[in-house]
Amino acid sequence: MRSFLITVAAALLLAAGAGAQNYKAPRTPDGLPDLQGIWQVRDTAAAFDVQDHEGALGIPPGLSIVSEPADGKIPYKPEALAKRQANFKNRAAEDPLNKCFMPGVPRINYMNFPLQIFETPKYTLITYEYIHNYRTILTNSTKHLDGLDWWNGDSRGRWDGDSLVVDVSDFNDQTWFDASGDHHSDKLHVVERYTRTGPDTLRYEAAIEDPEVFTRPWKISIPLYRHTEPNFRLLEYECQAFRDAAGEGSR
Amino acid sequence: MTLKWGLASAALGLSLAALPAPAHHSFAAEFDVNKPVTLKGKFVKMDWVNPHTQIHFEVTDADGKVTEWQSEALPPNVLYRQGWRKDTLKPGDEIEIEGFAAKDGTASMWTRSVKTPDGRRLFAGNADALQK
Numbered sequence: 001m002r003s004f005l006i007t008v009a010a011a012l013l014l015a016a017g018a019g020a021q022n023y024k025a026p027r028t029p030d031g032l033p034d035l036q037g038i039w040q041v042r043d044t045a046a047a048f049d050v051q052d053h054e055g056a057l058g059i060p061p062g063l064s065i066v067s068e069p070a071d072g073k074i075p076y077k078p079e080a081l082a083k084r085q086a087n088f089k090n091r092a093a094e095d096p097l098n099k100c101f102m103p104g105v106p107r108i109n110y111m112n113f114p115l116q117i118f119e120t121p122k123y124t125l126i127t128y129e130y131i132h133n134y135r136t137i138l139t140n141s142t143k144h145l146d147g148l149d150w151w152n153g154d155s156r157g158r159w160d161g162d163s164l165v166v167d168v169s170d171f172n173d174q175t176w177f178d179a180s181g182d183h184h185s186d187k188l189h190v191v192e193r194y195t196r197t198g199p200d201t202l203r204y205e206a207a208i209e210d211p212e213v214f215t216r217p218w219k220i221s222i223p224l225y226r227h228t229e230p231n232f233r234l235l236e237y238e239c240q241a242f243r244d245a246a247g248e249g250s251r
Numbered sequence: 252m253t254l255k256w257g258l259a260s261a262a263l264g265l266s267l268a269a270l271p272a273p274a275h276h277s278f279a280a281e282f283d284v285n286k287p288v289t290l291k292g293k294f295v296k297m298d299w300v301n302p303h304t305q306i307h308f309e310v311t312d313a314d315g316k317v318t319e320w321q322s323e324a325l326p327p328n329v330l331y332r333q334g335w336r337k338d339t340l341k342p343g344d345e346i347e348i349e350g351f352a353a354k355d356g357t358a359s360m361w362t363r364s365v366k367t368p369d370g371r372r373l374f375a376g377n378a379d380a381l382q383k
Binding site: 145146147148149172 | 336338
């Protein structure tokens with residue numbers, strides 16, 4: 001009986017805590033939770049460094065978006081941490097974006113550029129203003145491709161209540177999580193969760209695992225905001241790599 | 252130079268007559284359809300990059316000197332749709348690559364096909380395929 005009461009109390013507490021997250025997304029004509037629209041982060045520092053960081057030349061200060069582990073730090077293996085520090089030092093030359101490469105997932109979702117979500121019963125499409133990237137997220141219960149690596153990975157989605165859950169695999173080892181050299185191998189596996197939290201807010205979460213680089217899986221969480229400006233739309237953004245006078249790769 | 256071409260298969264020259272002149276600029280600029288070549292070597296790695304994949308392999312000549320060769324092939328998506336996978340060739344595999352040599356005489360070539368250790372010959376693109 002006592003344990004039953006505790007369970008009930010815990011359930012009530014959980015329900016209360018989850019209250020703010022119980023926003024019920026409107027439905028599309030196909031009956032799917034409606035995530036459609038043009039979204040963008042307001043936390044523009046995450047794309048520079050997903051962890052707590054001070055401001056530096058070209059890097060705005062920001063708080064960690066790493067929600068797990070609780071210390072907000074990426075659980076690197078020692079040798080992988082050393083590589084991260086080397087990447088940070090050489091970031092001007094080594095950041096894949098400075099070579100106009102595709103950003104990879106999840107980085108592309110918290111870059112300071114708008115993205116647009118379209119839903120159909122068989123797939124969800126995300127188009128990105130940043131260098132005409134797009135992701136076709138198949139939601140037709142098909143499996144990942146095998147034996148081919150992609151910059152943005154291969155995305156397969158499913159609807160879980162009000163959330164779109166996307167399993168992303170088949171990555172190459174060339175992309176970073178941010179402009180500070182946070183990196184991964186081609187064993188990277190990302191599970192994303194997109195959940196409406198209000199009329200104009202969308203929570204983006206990603207669970208990240210890569211046994212070659214991290215000691216344990218970790219998670220990020222960051223809100224996206226709807227663009228409500230009249231006539232807002234994605235524009236063209238092309239990337240042009242060049243060398244500045246100091247010989248630094250730049251954009 | 253002579254040493255490298257000593258490894259080339261003369262038989263391939265016969266099939267060349269039927270080959271249309273390459274129109275693809277990068278091919279015509281870099282490779283020579285009049286220099287068919289077949290090399291045996293040890294597969295090192297493959298870069299699955301656009302616009303063309305690159306197969307790296309080591310060729311040992313009669314004197315035991317090892318040269319690293321690079322053989323260009325069709326783009327990743329084309330190879331994938333033909334059945335290639337990133338682990339189709341494994342480091343250390345003894346392979347035979349057949350194609351066209353570079354005009355500039357460097358250790359690079361264009362891939363027509365690759366023979367795997369188990370005897371399969373995998374098509375990887377010829378000069379006229381590049382025109383499409």
